[in-house]
Amino acid sequence: xxxxxxxxxxxxxxxxPSTVSRALQDNPRISPERxxxxxxxxxxxxxxxxxxxxxxxxxxxxxxxxxxSDVTDPFVAEVLKGVEAAAREAGYGVLIAMSNxxxxxxxxxxxxxxxHQVDGLIVISSRAPERYARFGDxxxxxxxVLLNNEQPGPNIYSVRMDNEAGAREAVTYLHALGHRRxxxxxxxxxxxxxxxxxxxxRQGIRACGLDASDELxxxxxxxxxxxxxxxxxxxRLAQPPTAVLCYNDLTALGLLAAAARAGLRVPGxxxxxxxxxxxxxxxxxxxLTTVEQPKAAMGRxxxxxxxxxxxxxxxxxxxxxxxxxxxxxxxxPAR
Amino acid sequence: xxxxxxxxxxxxxxxxPSTVSRALQDNPRISPERxxxxxxxxxxxxxxxxxxxxxxxxxxxxxxxxxxSDVTDPFVAEVLKGVEAAAREAGYGVLIAMSNxxxxxxxxxxxxxxxHQVDGLIVISSRAPERYARFGDxxxxxxxVLLNNEQPGPNIYSVRMDNEAGAREAVTYLHALGHRRxxxxxxxxxxxxxxxxxxxxRQGIRACGLDASDELxxxxxxxxxxxxxxxxxxxRLAQPPTAVLCYNDLTALGLLAAAARAGLRVPGxxxxxxxxxxxxxxxxxxxLTTVEQPKAAMGRxxxxxxxxxxxxxxxxxxxxxxxxxxxxxxxxPAR
DNA sequence: GGCCGTTGGGCAAACGTTTGCGCAATGCGG
DNA sequence: CCGCATTGCGCAAACGTTTGCCCAACGGCC
Numbered sequence: 001x002x003x004x005x006x007x008x009x010x011x012x013x014x015x016x017p018s019t020v021s022r023a024l025q026d027n028p029r030i031s032p033e034r035x036x037x038x039x040x041x042x043x044x045x046x047x048x049x050x051x052x053x054x055x056x057x058x059x060x061x062x063x064x065x066x067x068x069s070d071v072t073d074p075f076v077a078e079v080l081k082g083v084e085a086a087a088r089e090a091g092y093g094v095l096i097a098m099s100n101x102x103x104x105x106x107x108x109x110x111x112x113x114x115x116h117q118v119d120g121l122i123v124i125s126s127r128a129p130e131r132y133a134r135f136g137d138x139x140x141x142x143x144x145v146l147l148n149n150e151q152p153g154p155n156i157y158s159v160r161m162d163n164e165a166g167a168r169e170a171v172t173y174l175h176a177l178g179h180r181r182x183x184x185x186x187x188x189x190x191x192x193x194x195x196x197x198x199x200x201x202r203q204g205i206r207a208c209g210l211d212a213s214d215e216l217x218x219x220x221x222x223x224x225x226x227x228x229x230x231x232x233x234x235x236r237l238a239q240p241p242t243a244v245l246c247y248n249d250l251t252a253l254g255l256l257a258a259a260a261r262a263g264l265r266v267p268g269x270x271x272x273x274x275x276x277x278x279x280x281x282x283x284x285x286x287x288l289t290t291v292e293q294p295k296a297a298m299g300r301x302x303x304x305x306x307x308x309x310x311x312x313x314x315x316x317x318x319x320x321x322x323x324x325x326x327x328x329x330x331x332x333p334a335r
Numbered sequence: 336x337x338x339x340x341x342x343x344x345x346x347x348x349x350x351x352p353s354t355v356s357r358a359l360q361d362n363p364r365i366s367p368e369r370x371x372x373x374x375x376x377x378x379x380x381x382x383x384x385x386x387x388x389x390x391x392x393x394x395x396x397x398x399x400x401x402x403x404s405d406v407t408d409p410f411v412a413e414v415l416k417g418v419e420a421a422a423r424e425a426g427y428g429v430l431i432a433m434s435n436x437x438x439x440x441x442x443x444x445x446x447x448x449x450x451h452q453v454d455g456l457i458v459i460s461s462r463a464p465e466r467y468a469r470f471g472d473x474x475x476x477x478x479x480v481l482l483n484n485e486q487p488g489p490n491i492y493s494v495r496m497d498n499e500a501g502a503r504e505a506v507t508y509l510h511a512l513g514h515r516r517x518x519x520x521x522x523x524x525x526x527x528x529x530x531x532x533x534x535x536x537r538q539g540i541r542a543c544g545l546d547a548s549d550e551l552x553x554x555x556x557x558x559x560x561x562x563x564x565x566x567x568x569x570x571r572l573a574q575p576p577t578a579v580l581c582y583n584d585l586t587a588l589g590l591l592a593a594a595a596r597a598g599l600r601v602p603g604x605x606x607x608x609x610x611x612x613x614x615x616x617x618x619x620x621x622x623l624t625t626v627e628q629p630k631a632a633m634g635r636x637x638x639x640x641x642x643x644x645x646x647x648x649x650x651x652x653x654x655x656x657x658x659x660x661x662x663x664x665x666x667x668p669a670r
Numbered sequence: 671g672g673c674c675g676t677t678g679g680g681c682a683a684a685c686g687t688t689t690g691c692g693c694a695a696t697g698c699g700g
Numbered sequence: 701c702c703g704c705a706t707t708g709c710g711c712a713a714a715c716g717t718t719t720g721c722c723c724a725a726c727g728g729c730c
Contacts, residue, residue, distance in 0.1 A: 053391055063430070093448070392686085698704090
């Protein structure tokens with residue numbers, strides 16, 4: 001048999017559909033007895049309101065869209081986890097679409113989510129923030145929150161972390177340990193977080209009065225392979241760095257593996273610091289010193305910002321700060 | 336201004352809404368000229384059909400629900416990626432909810448997705464397959480596909496991999512390498528895949544005529560910590576194993592790290608084989624020999640099965656097979 | 671006893687589509 | 701020239717809710 005509708009309930013309870021609707025919403029206009037009676041009936045018959053019909057009239061689907069570069073990236077996964085948890089608590093569902101780190105696909109993903117009538121859009125680590133500029137004035141009424149990125153525009157919000165401070169802190173820490181040549185492996189060129197971490201690295205280097213030559217900076221895409229390649233390049237230098245700060249843990253982990261293969265002892269011959277603190281970092285050999293990103297908290301913050309915008313009391317942006325977690329991959333330089 | 340509706344288009348094009356609807360669906364009952372005209376108009380005005388309204392009448396939301404234990408698990412993430420890609424290609428959206436490896440939350444997640452009117456439900460590595468039994472006869476019309484698990488019942492399908500064969504193959508490989516005492520670190524007790532891999536391990540042991548004593552089998556939850564604990568236990572044995580097969584890569588990676596800390600050389604002193612082939616396994620020290628699960632393919636298969644059920648031509652189950660990927664964490668035993 | 675305020679509930683419109691059916695015009699064959 | 705099939709399109713119902721407004725009954729007040 002077909003699912004039971006509000007009309008079925010009305011017929012059985014001998015009242016009008018509107019009364020049933022109100023009773024289920026605890027509307028005070030319905031007498032307490034009727035309310036109880038109807039709610040009991042609904043319960044008994046296993047009534048499930050049609051979200052679709054409801055959405056049609058209210059204009060809200062209670063669904064939020066998330067576009068992520070790739071759930072396979074541990075950072076993204078953790079954020080997504082926070083998003084999902086917070087969304088669920090608020091009674092929202094989460095529609096997800098992946099961009100595969102590709103700007104064009106990212107926009108396509110956003111469009112698809114919009115087609116599904118999401119109430120809000122959350123973009124994790126966008127590669128093409130500027131393409132959302134039209135969202136505000138072209139009549140897209142859904143709030144957009146950019147995570148780890150930003151873009152001016154009406155109805156566009158952002159939650160980020162203070163990447164500069166994190167990178168700066170890492171450099172300062174390495175300097176305090178006694179390192180004088182500190183390398184950096186940057187992340188994807190387009191990304192804001194990559195730019196900021198690089199900038200923080202430079203600030204730290206300057207603040208400590210260290211060698212700021214460009215040969216100490218390598219570029220990558222934030223993958224383990226990049227750690228590999230960067231180490232090779234560093235080792236070819238006349239004076240290789242004694243410590244390396246990486247754009248993210250994935251890169252650092254790759255660099256760690258490459259160092260092991262090259263016969264380098266970590267942290268004896270080379271100190272390595274990552275960024276993000278993904279779960280596996282704690283189990284690397286040696287355990288990775290890294291800058292923790294409050295990933296789940298960022299996810300939750302994104303939901304808060306989004307819901308606030310939906311509720312008409314927008315929070316323009318939210319900046320969270322990370323914290324250096326000390327493990328064993330960084331130590332005093334050899335001599 | 337409010338979004339443009341099919342009625343707006345009708346008024347502007349001087350036709351009825353039904354004509355517009357049909358024209359946009361390329362219905363042959365509408366003359367080619369009108370069709371072109373209307374489609375052009377829709378394009379020009381940026382018309383976006385209301386999926387909600389459409390769903391209300393068609394009864395389909397073109398949304399599939401995925402309940403996952405935890406996206407943070409690399410295995411889950413890869414599967415999800417396959418699911419999302421295949422779903423998108425088929426024009427479906429993906430609603431996601433997490434169970435946090437908790438049976439009660441898993442069911443709650445499924446209910447939530449159902450409330451959102453998903454057309455089908457995919458459960459990755461269910462911890463409580465039996466609780467879905469009521470789905471068929473209690474009037475839930477949505478097909479349910481269990482990934483890496485199964486449950487008899489109408490409208491319940493399953494896609495799995497041949498875990499026994501995979502574990503068997505791994506054991507056979509280790510035996511061929513010269514190992515005679517081969518340990519096993521099992522996964523979560525409830526899980527089907529854990530049971531099957533254990534069973535495959537036992538079959539392999541028997542087939543090779545090796546020591547099958549229970550002291551060679553440890554239990555865990557599939558996390559890096561479990562690898563740690565298992566190694567400790569193995570080392571306390573009078574005759575520790577010379578090789579260990581792990582329930583999954585996460586466990587194996589943890590075991591690898593613990594071995595390094597204990598001063599064991601891998602594979603010299605101990606060979607380690609994982610299961611799943613998550614991305615980081617290739618970058619472990621040493622790179623992990625593991626049984627590959629065709630994760631993305633499983634995700635795609637789940638979509639296929641689900642869509643087939645929706646299309647009225649159900650595929651009852653789908654079994655994929657893995658393949659041993661040889662790297663450096665397994666080799667000949669020392670002497 | 672008339673008036674008015676309150677209480678409890680029903681009517682019907684509205685949300686934006688899809689689709690079965692009806693119907694006019696057109697073309698064709700006989 | 702008539703009848704009939706075909707073509708092209710409109711009418712209206714239906715999907716399951718929510719919600720503004722109306723209305724009846726009832727009680728209290730003067």
